[in-house]
Amino acid sequence: MATGKRLSGRQRLGWTVLTLLVLGYALFPVASILATSFKTQAALGQRAFLPTNWTWDNYAMLFTGDARDLFLPALRNSIGITLIATFIAVVLATLCAYAIARLDFPGKKVILGSALAVSIFPVISVVTPLFNVWRGIGLYDTWPGLIIPYLSLTLPISIWTLSAFFRQIPWELEQAALVDGATQWQAFRRAIVPLAAPGVFTTAILAFFIAWNDFVYGISLTSTEAARPVPAALAFFTGASQFQEPTGAISAAAIVVTIPVVVLVLLFQRRIVSGLTQGAVKG
Amino acid sequence: MASITLQNIVKEYGDGFPAVNDVSLDIDDGEFVILVGPSGCGKSTLLRMIVGLEDITSGDLLIGGQRVNDLAPRDRNLAMVFQNYALYPHLTVYENIAFPMRLVKGAFGEDEIDRRVRRASTMLELDEHLDRKPGNLSGGQRQRVAMGRAIVREAQAFLFDEPLSNLDAKLRGQMRAEISRLQRQLNTTSVYVTHDQTEAMTLGDRVAVLKKGVLQQVASPRELYEQPANLFVAGFIGAPSMNFVPGTVEGSVLKTPLGDVALPAEAASAGAGRDIVLAGIRPSFFEDASTLSEVQLSKGSTFTAELTHTEWLGNEQYVYVSYENDPRVAETMRTLAEEMDADELRTQLVIAVDAASRLRGGDTARLWIDTRRIHLFDPATGENLTRDAEAGAELTRMAREDRRRDAERAAAGRT
Ligand SMILES: Nc1ncnc2c1ncn2[C@@H]1O[C@H](COP(=O)(O)OP(=O)(O)OP(=O)(O)O)[C@@H](O)[C@H]1O
Ligand SMILES: [Mg+2]
Numbered sequence: 155m156a157t158g159k160r161l162s163g164r165q166r167l168g169w170t171v172l173t174l175l176v177l178g179y180a181l182f183p184v185a186s187i188l189a190t191s192f193k194t195q196a197a198l199g200q201r202a203f204l205p206t207n208w209t210w211d212n213y214a215m216l217f218t219g220d221a222r223d224l225f226l227p228a229l230r231n232s233i234g235i236t237l238i239a240t241f242i243a244v245v246l247a248t249l250c251a252y253a254i255a256r257l258d259f260p261g262k263k264v265i266l267g268s269a270l271a272v273s274i275f276p277v278i279s280v281v282t283p284l285f286n287v288w289r290g291i292g293l294y295d296t297w298p299g300l301i302i303p304y305l306s307l308t309l310p311i312s313i314w315t316l317s318a319f320f321r322q323i324p325w326e327l328e329q330a331a332l333v334d335g336a337t338q339w340q341a342f343r344r345a346i347v348p349l350a351a352p353g354v355f356t357t358a359i360l361a362f363f364i365a366w367n368d369f370v371y372g373i374s375l376t377s378t379e380a381a382r383p384v385p386a387a388l389a390f391f392t393g394a395s396q397f398q399e400p401t402g403a404i405s406a407a408a409i410v411v412t413i414p415v416v417v418l419v420l421l422f423q424r425r426i427v428s429g430l431t432q433g434a435v436k437g
Numbered sequence: 438m439a440s441i442t443l444q445n446i447v448k449e450y451g452d453g454f455p456a457v458n459d460v461s462l463d464i465d466d467g468e469f470v471i472l473v474g475p476s477g478c479g480k481s482t483l484l485r486m487i488v489g490l491e492d493i494t495s496g497d498l499l500i501g502g503q504r505v506n507d508l509a510p511r512d513r514n515l516a517m518v519f520q521n522y523a524l525y526p527h528l529t530v531y532e533n534i535a536f537p538m539r540l541v542k543g544a545f546g547e548d549e550i551d552r553r554v555r556r557a558s559t560m561l562e563l564d565e566h567l568d569r570k571p572g573n574l575s576g577g578q579r580q581r582v583a584m585g586r587a588i589v590r591e592a593q594a595f596l597f598d599e600p601l602s603n604l605d606a607k608l609r610g611q612m613r614a615e616i617s618r619l620q621r622q623l624n625t626t627s628v629y630v631t632h633d634q635t636e637a638m639t640l641g642d643r644v645a646v647l648k649k650g651v652l653q654q655v656a657s658p659r660e661l662y663e664q665p666a667n668l669f670v671a672g673f674i675g676a677p678s679m680n681f682v683p684g685t686v687e688g689s690v691l692k693t694p695l696g697d698v699a700l701p702a703e704a705a706s707a708g709a710g711r712d713i714v715l716a717g718i719r720p721s722f723f724e725d726a727s728t729l730s731e732v733q734l735s736k737g738s739t740f741t742a743e744l745t746h747t748e749w750l751g752n753e754q755y756v757y758v759s760y761e762n763d764p765r766v767a768e769t770m771r772t773l774a775e776e777m778d779a780d781e782l783r784t785q786l787v788i789a790v791d792a793a794s795r796l797r798g799g800d801t802a803r804l805w806i807d808t809r810r811i812h813l814f815d816p817a818t819g820e821n822l823t824r825d826a827e828a829g830a831e832l833t834r835m836a837r838e839d840r841r842r843d844a845e846r847a848a849a850g851r852t
Contacts, residue, residue: 329490330523332510334537334586344540348527 184412191405198401212406221391221403227379228387232411235297235383236365239304243361246305247312248354252342254313255320256328266317273310280306281374288375295377303371308361315360319353320346355422362418366411384411438625439501439593440466441487446496448482448650456482458650459496464594467624467844470655471641473631475673475778479650480630481598487628488517488596500593511540516587517596521603522579524571524586531567534558534585557585560619577608581615588619594626601636613639621843622850634676638662642840643833646670648776656829657836663810664829668769668819671717671812672777677755677787681715681770681814683763691716691813694760695786696740701809707822708813713765714822717812720755720789726803728791737807745785746798756796758786758804769816 186203191212193205200206216225254262284303285294293299323346331341347354372386379387388407391400441464448457457479464470472480485491487498489510498506505513516537524533534554538545545553558564561581571579580600587595600616601609617640620627631637637644638658646653646661646669654666658674665671671679684693686708691698693716700708708714726739748755762770762784770784788804796802813822 324521324523326519326521326523327525329510330517330519330586331525331536331540332490333488333515333517335511335514335540335590337509337511340540344536345525348525 187405187408190401191409193402195398195402198399212402213410215403216406216410221400221407224379224387224390225384225407228382228384229410231297231300231379231381232366232383232385233414235300235304235381236362238297239301239308239365240358240361242301243305243308243312244354244358247309247316247357247361248350250313251316251320252346254317255323256325266313269310269313272306277307277368277370281370284371285374294375295381297381299375300371300381300383303375304365304368307364307368311364312357312361315357316350316353319350319357323349359418359422363415366415438466440464440468440499441594441626441628442497442499442502443483443487444497444499446483446486446498447494448479448486448491449494456650457486460647460650460652461496462645462652462655464626464628467626468840469620469627469629469640469642471629471631471637471644472647473634473637473644473673474647474653475776476632478647480632480647482650483647484517484596484598484628484630488515489513514590514593515596516590516592516594517598518580518583518587518600520599522571522583524579524582526571529568529570530558530563530574530582530585533571533582534563534589536586537590553589554585557589560588561585561615576604577612580604580612584616584619588623592625594628595620597627597629597631599631599633600629602631602633609633616640622847624844624847634674638674642836644674646673648673657833659836660829660832663832664824664826665717665812665821666824667821668715668717668773668814668816669776671814671821672773675719677720677789678777678779679717679719680786681717681766681773682760682786683713683766683816684716685713686711686813691811694763695742695758697738698740698806698808698811699738700811704808704811704813704823711815711822713763713816715766715769715814715816717814717821718786718806719810720787722807722810723786723788723790724805724807725790725794725796726805728794729805734805736809737805739803739805741801741803742786743801744796744798747796749792752792754790754792754794754796756788756790756794756802757798758788760784760786766816769819773819 189204190198192208192210194207194209194211197205197207215221250265253259254266280303288294288299293302327345327349328341331345332338336344367385368383369385372383373389376382376386382390384407388404391403391407441462443460443462443464446457446460447455449455460483462470472483474480482491486493489505489508493506497504500513500515525536528536531554532539534557535550538550538553554567555564558567561584563578563581563585566574566578566582571582574582580603583600597616601612604612613636616629620640629636629640641658643655643657644661645655648669654661654670656664661670661674665674668681672681682693682695684691684698686692686700686705689700689702689705691700691705691708691714698716724733726734742758742760745757745759747757790796812824814820815822
């Protein structure tokens with residue numbers, strides 16, 4: 155008993171150390187960028203980790219200064235395009251995954267297989283042909299011109315995660331609803347969707363990250379602030395003069411675009427709880 | 438409330454396997470019918486076809502005289518209790534029960550819904566749980582919520598798919614009584630699937646026995662017990678199950694490995710001229726001869742046998758006698774055991790004797806058989822050679838009469 159306890163204490167210590175290591179490894183770059191975003195232009199060259207003089211200059215530049223015309227439209231594009239792409243992906247994937255989990259139809263395996271195959275294609279190999287096609291049909295440098303390729307990134311993973319999720323929901327709930335007098339749609343809406351909600355939120359967050367973080371499509375398929383998202387716009391930042399690196403502004407922009415992601419996770423964290431189906435069927 | 442009529446119903450699944458084969462059954466308005474049979478015999482399939490969750494391959498299904506084969510479940514207006522309850526986990530008990538009413542837009546006012554939910558919850562003793570989620574309830578409580586959801590809506594019929602199989606024995610007995618009471622009180626047509634003997638015998642007005650998708654016999658529990666149509670029904674109904682002893686009829690005597698048994702005239706003539714028959718003798722048809730009077734002894738036949746062992750259960754006692762089986766019926770017995778989901782082939786008699794009897798394993802005892810109740814079966818076809826259809830029908834008529842009286846009492850109680 156005693157040895158077991160001591161062992162578990164040692165294990166706990168081991169896990170704590172390991173967790174701290176991983177956390178440090180993951181968060182150090184973020185902390186570094188955060189620190190950099192508060193440094194003055196002059197301090198950028200210094201080796202100190204923390205800024206000697208804290209300044210909001212870099213943020214001011216983004217929202218009111220030189221970078222404003224570049225950053226604000228890009229922020230608007232990013233938010234708009236990503237939200238629309240996420241929304242469409244989640245709605246389509248929900249219906250698709252529901253069909254895959256519930257129905258037996260020819261080509262079910264093909265759909266899942268091709269979804270996987272699509273996501274295996276490297277983005278970089280698709281982007282050049284896409285560039286030519288988009289130019290031809292007038293989608294270049296437009297919101298739909300980015301939303302469509304983002305769907306190709308977000309749909310496969312959404313379909314996979316959601317169909318795994320739907321499979322866990324007891325089918326009998328839906329049948330019970332049908333017998334209780336529901337139409338097929340009502341049964342889906344009132345018995346299945348509430349239970350699938352945690353899965354749908356999880357999927358939505360995944361899809362949002364993927365679209366939000368995209369750089370290759372963003373830089374290749376846009377040319378002006380009409381559709382250029384933030385990750386691409388960062389590449390166009392310039393310093394106050396030709397000889398200055400825009401590191402401070404880029405850091406500030408990076409922090410700004412990280413905020414929605416953090417907010418999103420905190421907001422939906424509570425909803426991403428599994429075990430909601432507990433009690434539906436016998437314990 | 439409505440009658441349900443099944444006419445030559447067939448169900449073939451995608452692989453062409455007929456899970457239900459040519460089943461015809463008339464269920465009267467208000468009647469409680471049990472579907473019983475071993476695992477995989479097609480009980481659930483049949484129930485799911487009635488409720489509309491499974492397509493009917495061929496045949497007609499009529500509810501209240503109307504053909505409903507092509508109607509969606511919602512248009513059939515039936516209520517079903519699933520084996521695993523299928524409660525909506527995101528809704529409270531109250532909302533679970535109200536769910537069917539909320540689906541019909543505008544049909545029920547908020548007051549009406551509340552009134553009905555509360556009536557159901559009072560009936561099922563769920564009043565203090567209305568605000569809880571199903572996940573926090575016990576098995577029996579969940580079961581009652583599922584029942585509540587079924588009864589709030591005035592459905593044409595209730596369908597139950599093994600609703601008690603997930604409960605422990607004590608609770609099962611309690612809920613069985615509850616369901617019986619509720620059904621009689623509401624007098625709603627009910628179809629109840631089970632493979633539990635006790636549920637089948639105690640709940641049903643009539644019991645339909647299925648084997649491999651084929652209907653074997655539909656009758657009152659008493660008729661099934663007293664006048665089974667064939668070997669399968671005889672073996673399936675009753676616990677412990679019927680003993681099947683091979684024998685040959687010579688004159689008015691049945692020659693068996695246990696000795697000679699004098700048969701009544703009708704039984705003897707039914708079995709005459711056959712190479713071999715199986716005598717179906719229920720454990721309760723036997724008695725320890727030493728405990729009987731001369732008068733009683735003269736009504737049956739006695740034999741002596743060495744007992745292998747005895748089991749004393751307090752209210753009754755079983756004694757076991759081994760015998761040599763006839764190789765000509767070994768195959769029949771093996772098939773029967775398989776069909777009934779029984780695992781072993783018994784060449785052992787089970788005999789129920791009075792609990793006061795002092796018989797012990799190893800004793801050689803004189804045992805008495807009530808020969809008037811013996812049935813003879815054809816081992817090849819399984820047919821009951823001594824079935825008295827008239828007497829059987831009379832038993833079922835009596836059950837129907839009882840049912841009618843119950844219904845009248847219930848109706849009187851309601852007004
Ligand atoms: N979806 C299906 N596809 C193919 N065959 C099926 C399907 N559902 C059931 N069956 C077959 O139909 C037969 C009857 O099944 P059913 O579920 O009706 O049995 P049951 O009598 O309810 O058994 P249990 O007592 O085990 O519940 C079984 O042999 C089963 O293998
Ligand atoms: Mg079943």
